[in-house]
Amino acid sequence: MATVKAIIPQQAKSKYLRACLLCSLIQMPMDFRKVGCPNCEEIMQMKGSPDRIAVCTTTYFDGIVAVIDPESSWVARWQRTSKYVRGMYAVRVKGRVPEDVEAELESRGIKYRPRDQTDQD
């Protein structure tokens, strides 16, 4: 997986940074539009669709992790991003994925874990 990586936003300060609600990856909205979310594009379908990006990502997140080596990083494992591409991830993302995505996840038998650290087990 290390060969694939997300587009690293050029400006850390930008208030336009958005985090994917499903995998918490942080990109600029423009990058989401261009390439979608490298981790969950398949299910989120954000590529080329600003509307989708608006509902599937958020600016309301807290804490940023630079995941450099996802496979071996404990931080990535803890954040459940170790199977994802390397890139910038939010520690905590407020909000839930849209209902259709949630339903789809459910139909696939995937447990949806919101990224807002509300459920601890």
Add this chain to the structure above:
Amino acid sequence: MDIDDDYAMQEQESDPVQPENYEEEEVEQTRSEPKAGKVRGSIYDPLDDDDDEDEEEEEEEEDHRGRKRAKHRHRRNAVNRFLDVEAEVDTEEEDEEEEDDAGGDEFIAEPGFEGDEEDVNRRAAVNARLDRRERELNDQDLAKIAQNLHERYRSAGVRYTGDMNEVPQRLLMPSVHDASLWQVRVKPGRERDIVFSLMRKATDLEYTTQPISILSAFERDSLPGMIYVEARSAQQVNQACKGLVGVYPSRGVTLVPIEEMASLLQIKKQDLTVTPGTWVRVKRGKYQGDLAQVMDITENGEDVGLKFIPRIDLNPRDDASVDGRKRKKATAGVPTMRPPQRFFNYEEVVKVYGRKQVSKRNQVYVFQNDTYKDGFIEKDFKLSALQLDDVNPTLDEITRFTRGQDGAENENPVDLSIIAEASRKAAISVLQPGDHVEVFEGEQAGVHGVVDSINQDVVTVTAIGVDLEGQKVDVPARSVRKRFKPGDHVKVMTGQNADETGLVVSVSDNVITFLSDMSMQEVSVFSKDLREAAEVGSGTNIVGNYELHDLVQLDLQTVGVIFKTERDSFRVLDQNGQVRLVQPHQISMRRDSNRAIATDSEGHELRVNDNVREIDGETRKGRVLHIHQSFFAFLHNRDVPENGGVFVTRARSLASLAPKGNLVKPGTDLGKMNPHVAGGATTGGMVGSAMARGPRDRDIGALVTVVKGPQKGYVGIIKDTNGNLARVELHTGNKVITIDKQKLCRRLPDGTLLPLNKPYNPNVGQGGFKTPGAPARTPNPYAQATGGRTPGFTGGRTPNPYVNGDGRTPASKTPNPFGGDSGKTPAWNPSSRTPAWNASSRTPNPYQDGGKTPAWNASSRTPNPYANNGSPSWGNDGGRTPGSGYGRGWGSPSDNNTWGNSPARPADASYSSWSAPTPAAAPTPFSAPTPAASYSSAATPRTMGSAGFMHSAPTPGVSTADEDDSTPTWLLDPVFQNKKVLVEITSTLGTWHGGELNGAKGFVTSVFRTPGDTLIAIEHIDPGRAGTTVDVPINYLSPVRPEQVGDHALVLEGTDRGIEVILSQQVASEIWQVSKSLDSDMITCLETAMVKLHVK
């Protein structure tokens, strides 16, 4: 069907039917192998990857139909595959049916068939294929596998699997095998940048010889000034951070203990949910701090629609709304005060901004891109720009909100539950054992009782009531509230109504309304803020910065004393006796009258806290609270019912209850009373005002230099003082600053600095008395007298001091009789033995100075004769009868006056002042203003002699009148007192009472002598003013002459001085034969030597 069967069927298909395809089938299986391996355990494996299927499809173009069908099952785009499961199943079923119809290839269809039925079965099918593939693995062409792998990973779109979501978080806790977290100090505010930099650095150096070997790095918003780096060693961290700006590895790279690692990522801000109706506050911008109500929230919770009271600038800068460019400029400048909260009013806004600026759509106005509805502005805000916690809306704010634009009560009543909720937390802390509470929620709802004990959040309540009587119940503190019932007497403990007390009139949940004891108004407060209390609170006497009985400045002309404080206002009695209700903001300042002094009716000094009594009117007694301008005295007496016992009166109508010592205390340094000697406050006003310094500070007007603080070195003039503070108008920048007097130094004309608290004599700077031997520089030799030398002696050295002096004073321009005459008289000879010489020579001279000559006021160049006060020679004069001095000096002409009164009498001086025909009144010296002034003041020495002090010397104002020679100084003589002498107010020249009383006549009722001023109280006889009294400075009075037979008069001169006569016959012009009223003796008298008496 079980796995083996499945496998067997596949085998069957490939082997007997199409052996030539076997190899191909093998390849296909191996292709799917890595995929299966990768996502092992996922039930979706068989449905993976379109590309694989496409390739297979191409390879198997010639393949049989059933096989194509099987492929078809997979051919779907990524979306539909996952979104459209049911449809897929249907298709498969169709496929199966078709296949069944065809009667072949069941084994291919089988797995799909299974999948339709149950996921478990599908998984079983997967496993079957997997097993087969594993068995065949040895036969695989490894190169091919690698190639396939490569192709797979190049393909776009990685399936989302949520692979780790099933794992409970606790199983993810770090272990000793994981890399460690290292805390690195960074520049606060740069955390994000540095984390991003680390990421980029890692990417850039990835394929270099020195790649960065850290695993991750993160920052938390709640942990400013630090980032955390995951690495195997601190050295790796240092290597990674090397060269990054804003990282401080020197401050230590600290290992985070393994048990704390997880919590770093678990830090969670208090999650604040926003729902419509929530109260929030705006964090930034024009509406900073304003309360707003949430109307709606966008789906992702980022934007919040708010409704709040707008702040529209109804006084925009000129052109601001017209010209965009200018507006930009205006806003770029100094930020103006933000407009007050005000409901949107269409008319108002249109009036200011013009009709074009406001448009109306439906019920909504649009103005400057904002929408306004019902007076509120409705605007979207980012959630991050809002303050969600500690909103604590006040009752006032919410009432204002709900009341709406027109002030009318809205449909929906105030929803206090929101604030109640917010304040409930605080309520816990105010509970105390013994409080009467009720449980309002939970199982015990409705129970009420007395708090027995409080243990953190649990309150033990001894219940009161039917079945629970006496039982102790534990309830959460947040579920109880204080209980009050109508009729309880309560006291407000906190909030803006604090200390109010009153009787509860109604209880509505936790809002209690009570009738205030103080204001008799209904006040609504939360029960948490209340306690039962028996006391009746009068509140505090302090509102704002002001306190009961403070002297406060209301406006430029008005001061008053607070005699009653109310909740947020005062009752103030002003100096005119009017009662005003003022708010604290209407008071411009508090006045300090601690050092103010006034003069009471007996000429005694009156100070704050003296106990006094009115001498007229109601003869009220009281303690002096404040003195204003040495004239008004505010008194306080608890026995006076009205105005809280405070009343205002004139200082001159007061008499001290405690007798005071003689006015001139022994040892009083008279020099200090002299404004010229004492200080620089010579900017005008009466001498008396400077002497009884009162509210005026003698430092006012002084040229000072700031010696400390940021303004150090600046030069300015003290404009005002208040206690220890001075307001200084700086020369530079025309700025007035308020500064501690300690930081100021008086700046002398020669540039040297003198601390303000040191007495300053302007003459000192000029070296006046330092050079006694240089009379040319000293305008008047008397100035040197401060040196302890009498002028007389000085005169010995300066042959003719007056010539010198005159040469400098403006007075010299007028013929100075003394300069000429005395220069020739032997009296001027230093060897003169005439004891009177001093007196006579002195007398004219002071008034050259003290007269209206500019020298008196402006340039202190002309030293004041009173500088001599301390000198022994002055004492001699005082002890002497100055009149006799006059007798010598001027006696000879009056010896042969026509009316033949004995000129040697001490009264001669004043006598001659009235004698126009006498040579003394000859035009030459006396008609000239200055000499006239000096002449009129000839009476002064006599006055001094009789009164025993010198302060009755006419003030400079005396000389402003041309008729000064008529100033009835004789009024001060006891023989003329209580005689109802008729006088006329003249010569005010508009300077006193605006000249309004010029010409008014009245009779003297009493005479006040004060230091520096002599006031005569006269009662008007003119119609219109009759019966009223007025205090008139003596120099504005002239005697009224008797003019017809039968007039009663007093003789002013001669042996019969002070005797009452009646005019009987006019002998000649201005000469009357009069009869004494006592013994009817007839004498002849000059008209000008008499004064008319008031006869009822």
